[in-house]
Amino acid sequence: MAKTALLQQGLLEFTLNSPQNTDTFGFELANDTKVSLLAPGVVRFEPKDSIPSRAIVLSAGIHGNETAPIECLDKLVSDIFALEVKLEQPLLVILGNPPAMIEAKRELSVNLNRLFIGKHQNYASCYEVERAKQLESLLDNFYKSYQHLPAYHLDLHTAIRSSKHEKFAVYPFTHGKPWQKSSLALLQACGVDCVLFSNEPASTFSYHSSAKYNAVAFTVELGKVHAFGQNDLSKLEQLSTTLQQLLSDSNLSSLGFKPKQAVLFEVSDVVNKHQEDFCFSFGQSQANFTEYQTGYELAKEGSGSVVIGNGPKAIVFPNDKVAIGQRAVLLVKRMSLSDIEQAEKNHRLE
Missing domain, CATH: 2.40.50.630 (OB fold (Dihydrolipoamide Acetyltransferase, E2P))
Structure with a gap:
């Protein structure tokens, strides 16, 4: 049974075993959280009887060879399945490019992170183009279901090269709106002190959520590319702890921005x-x-x-x-x- 396989294998293994399987299904956990598998690598959680304060999207694997955040989200999903995470907020988890993960490639044909905000219309059909369309649709449905709530989206990556700042985030172009200290505080809590402020619109997944849904959204780089099984996930403990807080706490006012700790760049x-x-x-x-x-x-x-x-x-x-x-x-x-x-x-x- 698909439900049993998903719960036993976890999201990552289940997805890699059937990356093109279009079957969808839903079930409830023992705490009445509704779980819906919407597409390969895409699962939606809707906690019952909670009073949510935000709608959260967590994505990784938009580039298939960036494995550390994929493994991090896979563990988070397994912990939710095991009722080890207090889930009070609606959550959409996305593993972006499963076929590229299997081949340990950044992409199969086209850089998926250049196809959002409708840019896929400029390309001939291929896996990444169709996947961008699908992810935009699933994202739209999720955010519109919770349009009364503030939207959040952390798109997690690792970089091709080493970095003088191992963890850093790209703050999407705001079109004149102020940068938010509360957003920088969230990143600092994740262990990300270094932030780049973009100077123009982009076609990235995080910009898509920021521009179209006014989401608190970032592209977050979490170290260097490694193969599956070769990542030191202890380096992401701060991130994991803060994600659990984001999923459970209604109030994030305990997270304060520390300007002297911040390493900020403008593009x-x-x-x-x-x-x-x-x-x-x-x-x-x-x-x-x-x-x-x-x-x-x-x-x-x-x-x-x-x-x-x-x-x-x-x-x-x-x-x-x-x-x-x-x-x-x-x-x-x-x-x-x-x-x-x-x-x-x-x-x-x-």
Whole structure:
């Protein structure tokens, strides 16, 4: 029976055993929490008789080889099944790209995290394009079912490269709305002090939730890519503890923003790849947040080059193997404590 297999195997193993199975089913746990398997790797929890204060989406595996957060969410789901987590909030858990997980690849055909907010319409049909459509629909149904509640979405990843800040988050572009200290406090509680403030709209899963549903949403990077079974999940204990608090507590006021502990960056430049010969001046081992001074030749492309202006600036997510037209690297500038204080005075940070 599918219910028994899901409970015994856990969400990850169950999904990888049948990544294309379109069967859906539902059941109730012993505490009357309603469980619905909506699609491969997608399960919805609806606690009975609780008075919820937020609607929560937790996703991982949008890139199939980013395994640590997949394993983290798999354990969380198993703990919910075992009634070891007090679940008071409606929850949608998404393992994004099961076929890519099986092949230990970032994607099969197209970067799934570039297909949201409707961008999948610009691509020919393939697994990731159809999956983006499906995930948008499931997300829409979930948030609309709880439209009276604040929406939350943590999209969990690991990075291709090592990083001078092992854990960091991308704060989606807010279209002029202030950054929220309560959101930064939540990230700090998860063990994520380093945050990048985006400077333009994106097609990522977290931006989709932020822009369309006004969700407290982030792309959260949790270390470096490793194969299944090779992750040290003890490094994610703070995250796991805070996720349980997010799922249970109605009031998160105990989480306070610590500005002196914060490492905040603003994105200054988005460098896209326009030609096949685009290549960086540094090697594949160069870490995220490596800083370069004004005048440094960052990359070459065709007969031109990309040069750092108004430095120093640090690199984040450098990848010269992306498809033409996609982002090759972000350039970011660090905010000082006085910058943070000024942002508060100017109501950019509230």
